[in-house]
Amino acid sequence: MAKINLLDKQVAELIAAGEVVERPASIVKELVENAADAGATSIIVEIQGGGIRLIRVTDNGSGIERADVANAFLRHATSKVRVSEDLSHITTMGFRGEALASIAAMCRVELLTRTREEVAGTFYSIAGGEEERLEDAGCPVGTTITVRDVFYNTPARMKFLKKDVSEGNSVAAVVEKAALANAGVAFKFIRDGAVKLQTPGDGQLISAVRCILGREFAEGSIPVRYQQGQLVLEGCICKPFIARGSRTMQNFFINNRFVRSKTCMAALEEAYKNMLMIGKFPSCVLNVTIPPYEVDVNVHPAKIEVRFANEKSIFDLVYYGCKTALGASSLQPEIKAEDVKYSPFSISQSQEIPRQERMSASQYRLVVSELPEKKAEVYSPVSNRTQPLAAERLSFTEKPVPRSVSPTGEPMRVPSLQPSAATAVLESENFLDETYDLRKKPMLDIEAEPEQVPQPMPQDPYENARLIGELFDTYLVLQNEDQMILIDKHAAHERLLFNRLTSGGIAGEKQLLLAPVSVKLTPDEHAAILDNLKLLSDAGIAIENFGDGFVVVREVAPVLAKTDLELVVTELAQKLLSYNHHLLPRQLEDLYHTIACKAAIKAHDKTSSLSLKQLVTLLREDGSATHCPHGRPVAIRMSRYEIEKKFGRLG
Template sequence: MAKINVLEKQVAELIAAGEVVERPASIVKELLENAVDAGASSVTVEIRRGGISYIRVADNGSGIEREDVAKAFLRHATSKVRECDDLGQITTMGFRGEALASIAAMCRVELLTRAAEEEVGTLYTISGGEEESLEDAGCPVGTTITIRDVFFNTPARMKFLKKDVSEGNSVAAAVEKAALGYPGVGFKLIRDGQVRFQTPGDGHLLSAVRCVFGKEFSENLLPVHYESKGCMVDGVICKPTSARNSRSMQNFFINTRFVRSKTCMAALEESYRNALMTGKYPSCVLNLTIPPQTVDVNVHPAKIEVRFADEKSIFQLVYYGCKTALGIANLAPELKAEDLQQNPSKREVAKPAAPVQQRMSADAYRMTLAQKVEHLKSAREPVYDQTEKMDSVKPSAPVRFPGIRVSPEAVLAVESPVPVLQKVAQTSSRPAPVISEIHLEPPEASAPGETSAETLYDGARLIGELFDTYLLLQNGDELILVDKHAAHERLLFNRLAAGGLAEERQLLLTPVSVQLSPEEHALVTEHLTLLSRVGVTAEDFGDHFVLVREVAPILADADLPGLVTEFAERLSCANGNLLPGQLEELYHRIACRAAIKAHDRTPAPTLEQLIRLLQQDGNVGHCPHGRPVAIRMARREIEKKFGRLG
């Protein structure tokens, strides 16, 4: 039988240190936490060779008194915790008293510090856990710790370090997280003699975000502020149009401590449901302020993972906070001249070629310009006359509209569009759906600087339709392009989600019977009320059939058997209990089936009615798939593209 030995102090310290110090980034993280806890307003981090050979962290905090300097490097020596009850009230970043001891066990450490009440500073050196010197030194108030030769006495751990660049990137990430968690502290990172980034420490999160992630990222954010049951979430989230291909830009903080939380991540992504395309993920910098006794930060040596006493309340806090912020999101992204490239995706990965300067005489330039004008005139199609009034059109003169021809009957039906639209639909290649009047509550006021639906479409004039898919509107000095399918789909989805199809019904001339499996039949007949809420009135017809007799007008042309079957399948997968997210997905599918289709010709009155409904609804920024409903382009950008601004 193997004999049990008591490990020597040095061996035990190396093993314990390995749980805290994994790489240079671990060291920087622990030292940054100590600097913040010391009340520093300015912290400078300098590294060389990715932090493997040299790390220096300097702060202007309270410093360490001389009598406590050596004690600070003892294991489990801390000023943050005294009794067992203190573990439930942790509000500081560091508290275990393991950081400095672990670092000193594996590195060569030099500490220079002075407390405010002391006239002379202290220089302390310790290497491999063995104290070397303690002497007087001149220095400002604060603490500077210099680390050299990481893992010098544990070569086995050196083998697991990555290249200098990778280790340096990890250190930079640690400093960035600290800068985002503490915007009131100015952080500077110096890497191999070059300043990589510096935050102002002005207390504004956007300032820190701009310094860490850049101007483009910071300009596409929405502020978040939400309180519930004594908890609060603050920060920023990205606009749906700025979602990324990965979750790498999701940053969560609990009481300013950076954490990785599946609960917060799931709540964030759930709040973007029906606003993002598949494969896109939202970005965020969110700080949750919650009572310290409701979260356990002592479940992981690096304090990256935490455990909540009530996961559900945390989920709801993040979900409703982000959902509220998205409710006032910009409805239409602005398209700029530099975005009008023939291959935008290629532009992102390829550097643009240097412009080629051409010399041309004035006569040659005029001749070239005249040729282009003549070419445009010959290729130009009839365009809808913007000055022509609908009420002045005579029955004998049909209105010219890009891509469609509207009969005189449709033109005269503006005052009572629904009956005539039904008549016009009979002559089209595909029936044009009737856009029923949707009664909506007035949208909430938008945040300053945001574009509401009313502002976006108020005063807009319909000037044409492009490719039988996109509506062209002019509003002041802006051109607005609206995806008619996406717009109608979102309007229908909003109405379904609000229960707006529960009342209106249209009797079918021929009832539609739908055959289901025994299990599905039982579930559907048990949830006929829910089926009615989505616009389908059905009844049990016996022998595993249900009979659809009435539907909401917008579903008159929909595939009713497919709709009922899909409803049954979703009930079956959910064991008869559709969760809110699953119900939203069902609404999404129904809206997609019933909406105006792209590439189909649509009468002008229908399109004008669609614009009016968009103006009424305050939440039509994106279709349920996550694609934008509209994009804007300023007149200045158009004129810049044509070279009119020089």
């Protein structure tokens, strides 16, 4: 009895269809790609029941001629490939001719289509691979494909589908990727009757990014445009301070085809080296334009994976493109104030927020003098309050303020801060010549009117910056025009040292130690140090072999003189040992990072005002010290507009 059977047509089609149609999201992907290939500028995707009960994709593309409608649902029938040579020049999303045949083999399908040249449209229905109807129909130019009852004839596949919510989320992800890949196409996604996504299709990537990835990503994105020979990288990447805890927002496209590429992912994350905290990953929307013959898209039935003829060229393109974009952008985070909400504690509070009007003190007196004899009511968020608030009973004293009056015509008295410990510290550190003294200005000034619109941040964050003081012995406070800058002194100093080490700027600055430092190492660590004496000398540490597992440090760069050299050398030896004596550029940066971290000013250290001023000067001269090697930001900024918005001073 024969053991090898020839499968009949229906079974063979179901097996083949299983390679393409895994779930409703697979169907949507194939139909949307066909719509894009047809030149559509508008695509509407509608699903019900997670796409299991209904999928409808409508486009305004070129449509399908009636003579080709039935053939479109045959296996290996395609308009995009004719001869074998065409496979090396594929520029369309679909090309295998398997999508419609696979969908029709497992679902009930209805097609409504018309080309611009045809007077009447065509209605076609097919279920389980068997044709049902082909007739005239009225419809606009384009194509509408309706898919119902996914896997209705293959219950074994049906049981592996997830809940409607999960399947619907997968469909939404497919639509989002397609919208990011085709910024010139207006997408609308309707889920169970509700519009969940709509993009303008204006050809601007940032518009699609704002709709799909959110306002925070759009406003914190950095445009990327980089060319290397015939390869072009375009898109946008996130600023380091809005990096995420996963890679879910990394979107890579090859010739506008969404792909999963370990090469692109590794290059992107390498570009962010020493800018991100551990456990954080950059987000991106990046498209690589590459000659079709340099990439093989025929690797996976779902076309989600590709193979490059030259992986290194792709890595270099993404790495240098992103690195260049990061270097040209201001990477300091900016603090945004939340919308000010008035007190919810008063039941008599008006629903309309009172508007702040601009008037001088003399104008205010004139208005008050014309009021009736009845005392004017003053707006108070808490009515009928007889006891002072706790904050008013602390260290405030009453102080009259000139040119300010109450509605009754009496001089208005406002609280004034007593000299605090913080002020005393500033005085002792000789900061008063550069410090805005709160005691010289009233806390309330009826003539002071804040700016009504936020002012743009200066391109150079430290240009004309004025040192105000130090906060918590950790953060420098600067004022630069209409913005406040907070600098983490440890992160700033660490980054400056790291930059000097990587540029070789410390090698020639070594000085002799009054007392050489000897360090005991294990035999393996001792050998690792001796194999890299030149490298360590270039990094500012001159080491000699003292025999018997000992090394001696006789010269160091001045910035390392006060560090625990024994600890530094031991840690460097352990790192060198873990690298097996073969240093790659990334590992070399790790060594420099270790040295910079040990030598930098520490948080909570007492630092002289002269040193703090010098640190600001070095930051201004460096220009690229935006993040420490750990990835933490060196500085954050907050505009005067945001501060005054926080205090409710804006009308």
